[in-house]
Amino acid sequence: MTTTTSTSDKPPLPALFKPTLILHGGAGAIHRSTLPPDLYAQYHASLLKYLRSTRALLESGASALDAAVHAVSLMEDDPLFNCGRGSVFTAAGTIEMEASLMVCSVNPAHPFEVGIIKRGAGVMGLRNVRHPIQLAREVLVRSGRKDGRRHGGAGGGGGGEDEDDRGSMHSQLVGPYVEDVLARQWGLEFKPDEWFFTQRRWEEHLRGLRGEAETVTMSQGTVGCVCLDQGGGLAVATSTGGLTNKLPGRIGDTPTLGAGFWAEAWEEKGEEEVVRSGGEEMWYGRAEVGIEDRVKKGIWDMTLGDCLPGMVREGVDWMYGSLRSTEDEASWNHEAWSEKERLMAQKKRSRRAVAVSGTGNGDSFLRTAAARTACAISRFSTPNLSLAEAVAAVAGPRGELQRSAGDRWGLTGEGQGGIIGIEAELDESVTNGGELKQGKVVFDFNCGGLWRAWMEDIGDGKEVERVMVFKDEYK
The missing domain is CATH 3.60.20.30 ((Glycosyl)asparaginase)
Incomplete structure (x- = not known):
């Protein structure tokens, strides 16, 4: 075999x-x-x-x-x-x-x-390639170059003119062409x-x-x-x-x-560390202020960060800034955190x-x-x-x-x-x-x-x- x-x-x-x-x-x-x-x-x-x-x-x-x-x-x-x-x-x-x-x-x-x-x-x-799975592999790893060379190597890096070549991107190929032309060109084994x-x-x-x-x-x-x-x-x-x-x-x-x-x-997305500082319970390094936190956390649970890649966590902060009270503003000021709070507020990813x-x-x-x-x-x-x-x-x-x-x-x-x-x-x-x-x-x-x-x-x-x-x- x-x-x-x-x-x-x-x-x-x-x-x-x-x-x-x-x-x-x-x-x-x-x-x-x-x-x-x-x-x-x-x-x-x-x-x-x-x-x-x-x-x-x-x-x-x-x-x-x-x-x-x-x-x-x-x-x-x-x-x-x-x-x-x-x-x-x-x-x-x-x-x-x-x-x-x-x-x-x-x-x-x-x-x-x-x-x-x-x-x-x-x-x-x-119909006649001995191992269809090996042909699927060649389609997966072959580049789109006319010479049929693979791009990269075991490290996926490659070099020279091949370095930025990410393949033909064809996800599905059907016979007879993929078998009669490509499989033979790539040297796969055939059986009658x-x-x-x-x-x-x-x-x-x-x-x-x-x-x-x-x-x-x-x-x-x-x-x-x-x-x-x-x-x-x-x-x-x-x-x-x-x-x-x-x-x-x-x-x-x-x-x-x-x-x-x-x-x-x-x-x-994970959950943020819950820490205590000065008797206050903190979420992501700030005071828990109620509905704003739940709304904001819900946005990220719904993976809007994936749907809108330009939106970062600071952007969500800005969107819901009107919900903050003035007295809570200090807890939102990242510059006011102690070093201990910074370390403890790191996200579990x-x-x-x-x-x-x-x-x-x-x-x-x-x-x-x-x-x-x-x-x-x-x-x-x-x-x-x-x-x-x-x-x-x-x-x-x-x-x-x-x-x-x-x-x-x-x-x-x-x-x-x-x-x-x-x-x-x-x-x-x-x-x-x-x-x-x-x-x-x-x-x-x-x-x-x-x-x-x-x-x-x-x-x-x-x-x-x-x-x-x-x-x-x-x-």
Whole structure:
């Protein structure tokens, strides 16, 4: 099996986080009665093997981008999964594959190869490139230069005329051009049609054309991986053959930003220190004066600072200056603060980052913009919800995906699916050499099963390998 470009020539990432990852191998109407022990054992063994391999790569200092592409490349070569070699067939008996990548970082100084802090790319309509995820990577990191060179390097800096080149900015590219021209120009590996043919998928295709129900269904086996590297970088990689007997040309959620995958990082507004000075309770280094404080704090809770980048905190002070009383003016005079008050009034600031990958009924993910919706719920809720809570609100039982199916729920497979993800937070005070931070693995699903593999933190610095498909253990 081939994997990703070697990372041995790249400088090691600064150690801020304990490497974290989770894989998924598909979700849908999977039930114990239709999942024989031998098939379960095959999925379990494959996912465990890929989990260990990817974990070792992260622990060696690889970036989340390299690790996520590595994991998905392995699954694209495994006929068990609906991607790469195990892709399902269209109604016309052809194979059309899709893949996507997105990166962000909780650490603004993270040296991602793409040269910018958040970027995603999707490729679709692929037929013969061996690893669609590796083509998605090339689209992500290649520059827009005619010579096809990458911009920057491991440090994202580059030099010379490439230094300000931030790429073509194309977020989605479809075959045949991206495969027949760009993939060949970039030296990706190709395989003939026979490589992608599997008897199992062909029989599923034929039964579907005849209108026969599947007794053992794993056709919704879209794969994905979310990784957090030791430098605080997050990457999500997703790959699929799509929906069994889909119409040729159908585009699903996997290569569509915000539907089947998403990653983003942001600076939390946080809460100000509450201090006491001369018997007065202070908020942000001044006396609490009532409604003005609550109004002003509410503005920032609603993220107007993000919507109106020209507006700074002093600007909000000015807008609501008429609410101040003359006797309170001294408490607003920053020059009158003592040094102790200045230090105590520093804002508690942190950065959060999230990345998610979805699997299931892709059209439902598209209709609900499921991946971005989950991340937005976590980011913009007041107070902030955890990513786990946000994912549950979208992909969990009675969540947004299920509700989107309406009266078709339970009849057609519409709305079924699951989401995996990782959430990370970095405090301004964290520096190299301290205790390593940990990311939080999350997942939820509303259907029979979700194949997933992850490292579970059990406390005291210990982790265990976990591979599951149902809510509880397979027996």
